[in-house]
Amino acid sequence: MSRFVNVAAAQLGPIARSETKKQVVDRLLAHLHQAKKMDVDVVVFPELALTTFFPRWFSEDISDFDCFYETQMPGPDTQPLFDAAAKLQIGFYLGYAELVIENGVKRRFNVSILVDKTGTIVGKYRKVHLPGHGQDEPWRAFQHLEKYYFEPGHEFGVWSAFGGVMGMALCNDRRWSETYRVMGLKGVEMVMLGYNTPVHNPPAPEHDDLSMFHNHLVMQAGAYQNGTWVVGVAKAGSEEGIEMIGGSAIIAPSGEIVAACSTKGDELAIARCDLDLCHSYKSTTFNFERHRRPEAYGLISSQRGAVVPWA
Amino acid sequence: MSRFVNVAAAQLGPIARSETKKQVVDRLLAHLHQAKKMDVDVVVFPELALTTFFPRWFSEDISDFDCFYETQMPGPDTQPLFDAAAKLQIGFYLGYAELVIENGVKRRFNVSILVDKTGTIVGKYRKVHLPGHGQDEPWRAFQHLEKYYFEPGHEFGVWSAFGGVMGMALCNDRRWSETYRVMGLKGVEMVMLGYNTPVHNPPAPEHDDLSMFHNHLVMQAGAYQNGTWVVGVAKAGSEEGIEMIGGSAIIAPSGEIVAACSTKGDELAIARCDLDLCHSYKSTTFNFERHRRPEAYGLISSQRGAVVPWA
Numbered sequence: 030m031s032r033f034v035n036v037a038a039a040q041l042g043p044i045a046r047s048e049t050k051k052q053v054v055d056r057l058l059a060h061l062h063q064a065k066k067m068d069v070d071v072v073v074f075p076e077l078a079l080t081t082f083f084p085r086w087f088s089e090d091i092s093d094f095d096c097f098y099e100t101q102m103p104g105p106d107t108q109p110l111f112d113a114a115a116k117l118q119i120g121f122y123l124g125y126a127e128l129v130i131e132n133g134v135k136r137r138f139n140v141s142i143l144v145d146k147t148g149t150i151v152g153k154y155r156k157v158h159l160p161g162h163g164q165d166e167p168w169r170a171f172q173h174l175e176k177y178y179f180e181p182g183h184e185f186g187v188w189s190a191f192g193g194v195m196g197m198a199l200c201n202d203r204r205w206s207e208t209y210r211v212m213g214l215k216g217v218e219m220v221m222l223g224y225n226t227p228v229h230n231p232p233a234p235e236h237d238d239l240s241m242f243h244n245h246l247v248m249q250a251g252a253y254q255n256g257t258w259v260v261g262v263a264k265a266g267s268e269e270g271i272e273m274i275g276g277s278a279i280i281a282p283s284g285e286i287v288a289a290c291s292t293k294g295d296e297l298a299i300a301r302c303d304l305d306l307c308h309s310y311k312s313t314t315f316n317f318e319r320h321r322r323p324e325a326y327g328l329i330s331s332q333r334g335a336v337v338p339w340a
Numbered sequence: 341m342s343r344f345v346n347v348a349a350a351q352l353g354p355i356a357r358s359e360t361k362k363q364v365v366d367r368l369l370a371h372l373h374q375a376k377k378m379d380v381d382v383v384v385f386p387e388l389a390l391t392t393f394f395p396r397w398f399s400e401d402i403s404d405f406d407c408f409y410e411t412q413m414p415g416p417d418t419q420p421l422f423d424a425a426a427k428l429q430i431g432f433y434l435g436y437a438e439l440v441i442e443n444g445v446k447r448r449f450n451v452s453i454l455v456d457k458t459g460t461i462v463g464k465y466r467k468v469h470l471p472g473h474g475q476d477e478p479w480r481a482f483q484h485l486e487k488y489y490f491e492p493g494h495e496f497g498v499w500s501a502f503g504g505v506m507g508m509a510l511c512n513d514r515r516w517s518e519t520y521r522v523m524g525l526k527g528v529e530m531v532m533l534g535y536n537t538p539v540h541n542p543p544a545p546e547h548d549d550l551s552m553f554h555n556h557l558v559m560q561a562g563a564y565q566n567g568t569w570v571v572g573v574a575k576a577g578s579e580e581g582i583e584m585i586g587g588s589a590i591i592a593p594s595g596e597i598v599a600a601c602s603t604k605g606d607e608l609a610i611a612r613c614d615l616d617l618c619h620s621y622k623s624t625t626f627n628f629e630r631h632r633r634p635e636a637y638g639l640i641s642s643q644r645g646a647v648v649p650w651a
Contacts, residue, residue, distance in 0.1 A: 206520075250561030318645030335622065
């Protein structure tokens, strides 16, 4: 049996701070149109795909940056994406900054949505693993203030779409094995995730030359260990003077990279993904019901930090 | 700061069923002596390092195979290893089959021990993730009856030895991210693990050509995602007609393979491992206290099998 989903990893090159949302959406639309020509079913865009990666700057008044958030989805700027999806009959995953007002309080999240071929939002995911820091750290060459600009989400979900079990994650989520496992326990067959990853990590510059290796390592392991496809998509290149890794990749349930981008710009990598390949792993080596031992895993959900027993 | 531990991955070639334990122990002693010449502090041997991998055969009366188990450690056959450790002042990790009698009942485990430079057992680990099956499956070219020949252990531990936080695991444990994470939550700095992995997996022969890729992928991811050294050591080569993978490797907290065996026989791979390298990962990207989100991980310890929410 085969259940094919044709997928495009729609990498974006840098988005300048001066670029308008209309300009960015036009770039996304170009990806949608080209992908449609290649018979793609769903296009995966990066994290925060509508704007520059603004958490690299500190602003004392957080509201100064509200222009980078979406207050409705679709909104005036993004409606053309939904219109194109419906007209072309092509789905997409999109990362963006969300601003909602609840009980008169502004709340901000780093989110992704999954949109089906009718242009309907099927699911929304709020990023669980916010990296970086929550206060200005002027010693850094640039900031990574996701813990300042966003509240964390609390749940990994899966959604029924494109004939399979679809999951979503964002950027730093991909480094945490728990991300894939929680979705794996919900039967995920394809994890879509966008990222913005600077080459340089100010607290650990000694790892900078390994950033691409680490990027692929965690996604390949997550795919194999849960028998799922993983589609990781970068915003890449030199954005406002900060170098970001590319390396967008489509990874099979075997852990193998089967398609990848090779530039740091707007680029499509395409793969014809058979969701039934997942079964080959989920029913053998990673038959969870048969082989997992939750009674030995208690610490994972009961303890946050590392504690040496005798320390 | 540096805390160096010189480690040898002491791969073994096949052990014939006809080989006596004395013959095998002589091979282990040769490894210990050579490692000592190379200023090694601790030698990591494979899983079930004293015998052929007997779970490949079914015996209706499980006691027929009691000859493959150790009823005491050290015992008459293994005492020379402990004597050599004390004399040479070199430690070792050793995998073997354990048979204990409790309340008149025989209990069997797949275990590893860690022995320090005085020849004293510091810790014992009973394998948590037993792979394979629990009943004879004659359709297979060969059996993998670990669920028949062993009871599972229930806990991943760490031990204070060689100046650091040492962990142990065995074979199939390495494919499960939970293995590394539970030890990571106990501050592990070096995971030692032996394995016996046939190239051919009867339930999923379509993965056979990826067995070495998967072997390294899971250990490299486990190392990086927990900022720990991983020392994976094979029993390799053609054993009783069954091909087993080699690929023994010492993996840094960066996820990089820094030493590896390149044969399928008795071979040493050596690395000078700085336990303080772990800190670079444990205090930044994988600062668990800062970045983990246990409230989103509940399923991992509360649910064994995969359940699609709408199925």
